[in-house]
Amino acid sequence: MRRKQTLRWTALLVISLLWILPVASLILFSFAPPAEVLSGGIIPSDWTFGNYEKVVTDAGRGVSIPQAMWNSTVIMLVQVIGVLLLDVPAAYAFARLRFWGRDLFFFATLLTLMMPGILEIISLYEMMSGMGLVDTRMGVILPGLARVIGIFILRQFFRQVPKELEEAARMDGATNFQVFLRIMVPLAAPAITTVAIITALYSWNNFLWPLVITNTPGSMTVPVAVSYLSADTSAVLNYTVILAAAFFTSLPMIILFLFGQRWIVQGMRPTSGIK
Amino acid sequence: MAELELENVGKSFGAVEVIRNFNLSVEEGEFVVFVGPSGCGKSTLLRMIAGLEDITSGELRIGGRKCNNVEPRERGTAMVFQSYALYPHMTVAGNMGFGLKLSRTPKAEIRERVERVAKVLQMEHLLDRKPSELSGGQRQRVAIGRAIIRQPRVFLFDEPLSNLDAALRVDMRMELSKLHAELGATMIYVTHDQVEAMTMADKIVVLKDGEVQQVGSPLELYGNPANLFVAGFIGSPKMNFFDATVSSGRDGLDSPDLKAGPAIEAQLPPPGTEITVGIRPQAFALAEPGTEMLTGEVSLVERLGDQTITELHTPGGKRLMTVLPPEAPVAMGDRVGLTFDPSKVLLFDANGRRLA
């Protein structure tokens, strides 16, 4: 048993090293003076906090990373909550309830997952400008609420919860909604957390739509701000600043993940109450 | 008006027909036990009554009203699942109190009732555990607790005591009977335990392959089984059966093993009829030399302390079970002679139907 653990540990170590290599240089070089990039190598030979200073303070042409992080946080929170409120009940219905058009609706939903997102942009933009939401946070948020992936993931998970538990709750006098809320939701907690994390990441990293819909720092999200930042000076010479911005702006997500992952992996196995 | 009526109820899973043409009427407050071989459809019936399984054909009435499509919640039934189906994310207390919580019972009352039930189930110390931290029997008790904490019209118990030790089982049996008496609720109970069936039931329903074989009180079924199956199923060890043809010759029976004697002779059908003779193991006694009605070689002796179960092989090649007194002087390989009380013999025709 010990040996197997060691084996697993070693395998993980190797994979992690491969995975961390780009991350490590990203982080290392974010502490290097810009010119280091030209000389290459694994570890920079000179160190500076200048890049981070620039990220935090430099409001080059009105683009402000701290402001963008605030925007992104607000947008992310609203989207995560919104997506969960919309997706969890719908996914449950798709997975467990019988109603006319269920499979039709579901596959229609799935189809849109397969459509390249870039195609929607013009129609969405028209819609948003019709609603006067161009260059607002709400304009960034709204289209992000209609994401299919959460439905897809949650539906698969809801299908795996043993029917007996639902039946037991019905016997206990639970209404349809109580079965959903008190039994299915807690049992699908790992999946719901997963969807929440995925939505949060998507929201934090989504680029194309926020780019198109936002024009001013008041509504710009982090990726947009970073891309504007990267447009700030000559590409090569600005490298380290971009790296610093990338690392700095992903810190909240890393923290979120560190907390969230326990929830994914500490779920309650839905079958453990069943003989 | 009967509390619960099933009329021509049938159930199929796809092509597999598991319940056929089932009829039963249960009075309010009755205690009905379903017995039958594994896979005969007992659980399925319970689940149909609970409303968890669609009824393929026929009609189910509760309190006179057709309920085929009524939500489980509206039926006023509580059930102990054969598979327990505990909520893995709730503690024992949470599992038991869930139904009360849903009906907005005040917290203090829930707590009090949960504690009372837990005491009955002898698991007060486990209230904060999750199901995954319980032993099999403890889980089963939680499942029982979840059902009995409520006060439904109809209780459905699916082998609720199968994983409990004997002492606990006796206690639980008593508690359930008490509950039944107190609430006057209707109870439907599936068990494989003869003692349970016999002691608790007002009415036993014997099932086989999805069909009712006989419905009756415990003693009726024991003493007066309608057919071969019921006779074989009720009573332990199983009744012994001898195939024979009625003859007009010696003893009136053409059987390699059996000498019928006058008591049976009187009940026999016309000569030439093929019949089966059934004799309970308890009806045998060791014969004084010369009075043997049967002989056999002992092939197995089980001494249970209060009785000795003996298996014999007859010269005709039959295996015979007998229950003899604790100190009966039998040993493996002995050749012994047996007598039996002719008044306790049952006769069945070739289709297994009871003759006398």
Add this chain to the structure above:
Amino acid sequence: MAELELENVGKSFGAVEVIRNFNLSVEEGEFVVFVGPSGCGKSTLLRMIAGLEDITSGELRIGGRKCNNVEPRERGTAMVFQSYALYPHMTVAGNMGFGLKLSRTPKAEIRERVERVAKVLQMEHLLDRKPSELSGGQRQRVAIGRAIIRQPRVFLFDEPLSNLDAALRVDMRMELSKLHAELGATMIYVTHDQVEAMTMADKIVVLKDGEVQQVGSPLELYGNPANLFVAGFIGSPKMNFFDATVSSGRDGLDSPDLKAGPAIEAQLPPPGTEITVGIRPQAFALAEPGTEMLTGEVSLVERLGDQTITELHTPGGKRLMTVLPPEAPVAMGDRVGLTFDPSKVLLFDANGRRLA
């Protein structure tokens, strides 16, 4: 050399200590039965032997080799899980044949063996079903099949027959005994069924709260229990216990109910000692008037067909169980007198240890 040895084995789940200082030695080919109240640690022990549960302290040896940290795969054990643990994605045949498939048994042979086992389990017609399409008893049989299809050194059965009907249970019991005889494999068997324990075991281990109470042959345990717990646990209905103080007075006992009589008197400890007197229900008989050693009011009569279980309440307020002949003339509310065979009386000291 013993096949299986457990030495000072202990097990805790976090702060909960469920096995304490467990010692057992099982010879090759022995049939050992674990009995004990629900939650006493039987399953946990089995799982430790199988290698599924870490051993917190002590040592486990199989064939003389320390096995605490040996992979289950290498221990040569097969187990029937209390929860079945069937593979939901495989058919019945797939479930049973999985172990053979892993050991690269040729397909034809797997098939043949699966069919043979299925026949033994009376489920040939279900081989293509998935577990979710089976009844409770059928699932349990698949779990049995999965274990017995292989030929391991040690079989571990965790309440394998609990969900089967009586007839099937008898059949399966017999099949398992046959298997045991044929393979000469060691078997460890958990059951709550006294009949199973008594008939199948070479050796019974009585457990309580994770501690061994007594190890011995069935008859030893029945006739010669080491303590109050074993005496009470083995035998059904439960042995009756009377608390008493030895006195030098009338009958040598200071008890509201019991007249000891000379046979007991001989075994009594010095006057003043507090003891418990145990008498099995089967030891009682209805007394001829005047010979009563006990009296009581009948509060319950269970007529099981072959015996009548009667509950009495003594004047001293004790509840007393007796097993009387089937037609014993007792009825609820009757006041009856009983005698008992003094040679069958057991005495225990204040700590529950057996005196005589």
Add this chain to the structure above:
Amino acid sequence: MPAVPTWIRRCRTSFAASPANSKTSHIADRQAPTARGLSPLDPKAAGEMKNNRLFPYLMVAPYLLTFGVFLGYPILRAVWISLFDWGIFGPNEFVGLANYIDLFTDDRFWASFFITGTFALMYVPMVMILSVVIAVLLHRALPGISIFRTVIFFPLVVNVAVAAIAFNWLFQPEVGTINAVLDALGLPGQEWLSRPGWALFTVSLVTLWINLGFMVIILLAGLENIPDDLYEAARLDGSNAFQDLIYITIPLLLPIMLIVMVLSIVHAFQVFGEVLIMTNGGPFGSTTVLTMLLYEEGFRDFALGRAAAIGVIITIIIAALSFIQFRVFRQR
């Protein structure tokens, strides 16, 4: 009601009436019989029934509404647009399927099609194998596991553009870190992004690096659903770690692997940002995937009709592949 022998009645009642336990009722309150659950005759029941039929719709309605407005409509509109010669300010002319026919006779489209196909053939198997293996490795407790997890998930929090920019630099043959590391290990460096054969592979590696954590999260949640006792049973059946994976984990994880499979197909056929930033379709056009073509047609040349047609074709390809997956998975 059939006759029940009186003694059995008495027996039963005597359980309850036995003086030892009749002081208090342990389970139910005395007033219980009057306070039973809802009667089936309750008039409320009829209304509830209707509610039940409505319930599923209540559950899906908010989502479907949002979906319809923000996804359904724009996409239906894209399909509509694909039937037109559509410029930046809207339709010029209805052309029916001409956009599609044009594409099918265009060498660039087919070249792109095969490049995308090749990309998918490299990417999807890599994702499937690695994500399952890593999820299994990451699933159970182990010292340092949360560090490993975080490492695997880190790429998710870096936005694609930055990752692509960073990789562009890491993959530089002369000054890039990757070749420097390979060099330190005594392995030959590569011209990762500038050789036609390699560039697509390199992009697929980066896409893998970026997306793998995503798949692993989903699979981890799926692994959490597999009961432990099955592994226990399998261990007793003589299963080793590999066989556990093949016979227990994978079959039971199939529904979740289906998600991963479909998503990775989606990723493969919709890969865009990585290509745009890392190679911009080059070198020598060897990484001009379908979405690049779509982008050029739509946002450089404003042939929105044609672009939409490409989008529809991509959708059909993904849908067809997914459908096959659904079929294969369901048959098991």
Add this chain to the structure above:
Amino acid sequence: QSIDFWTLFTGPDGEAISDMVAEFNESAGADADVEVNLLVIPWDDFNTKLSVSMASGQAPALTIVNSDRVPIYANQGALEAFTAEELETAGINKDDYIAASWDAGMFEGEQYGVPLGMFPRHIYYNKALFEQAGLDPESPPTTGEEVLAAAEAIEALGDDVHGMIFAKSGSGAFRDFYSRYWQYNPDLYNEDMTDVSDGFEEAATNVLNDIQAMIDADVSPENEVDDPGQLFAQNKVGIVFSQITDLNLYKAAAENQGVEYGVAPFPVYGNEPATFAMAHEFLIPRGASAEDRAAALTFIEWVGARGFEWAMTGKVPSQLAVFEEERFQAEEDLVTIADIRDTIHFPPSIVAQPDVDRVVREAMEAFYAGRADVDQTVQNLVRGIASEL
């Protein structure tokens, strides 16, 4: 009057333009009551954002794009042409601009764009390596043969030193093709723009033979080099074919790493010097109000007068006046490149031009990748261009 102004300038361009906007808003803008809101959008995303906003009628009042985009936007009706009066009112005069760059803002006879600066193709060379190879660092090669000879000499300096680097894919591939082509033949197309010109095949064959000779000489890396500037900064390459917009990279390398670079016009291969160039053009998208337009023009005029500052970001000025300025004359590199202003060619201002560019790019990529020889490539070009026209 407040107007939005979107540009795709990144790097030094971006800094320069935002400085100018700030200055304008404070000075002339304030006077004329005009405020310009600058949004610098990374060029990768510029088209997406601009086109989406145009399609929804939400475009900014002023933007800048590369001149080859002008016909496309104009043809889509996304732009509104400048009227002569407007320009005159704003004080913008065609004659103040280099004709080629002014004309690049024209489509079908209408003026849609006002140029800001131009960026032609040319070469950078490494003076240190020249010296090592025994070449005169102050007299860079001017013809194809000289380039080749210099490259060979430098290549011989070491294993990891390359003689030269030229674009084998991407936009550089077709731009350099055009540069050479126009040296042989000034016309790509026939009169009515329906097919290639009569002399096309001959000229193209010449060009490809020149390139074949460069490849055969084996003085450049086998594969595409993503960022030649980095190799150059490490003194690992002698000559780089590139454009003036990279100037700041080389300047930085010179400052940080002491690299000594020189610039020289695009070498002459054909009959007369010629080089490809494009311009940045101010555009006013459709939908802007008259006030917006006036404000935008005010700004355009104001920036036009600051051609020098703009040129310092690596451009050749479009405004003739700049060439006379003393401070401009002091910038050696800029002067060297600006000297070629008469030989600059812009691609024809037609809608199909980007498609033709793509055809040329793909044909050249196939050629460089060895998938087509000279003849096949010429045929590919002829067929491809004809079908796009």
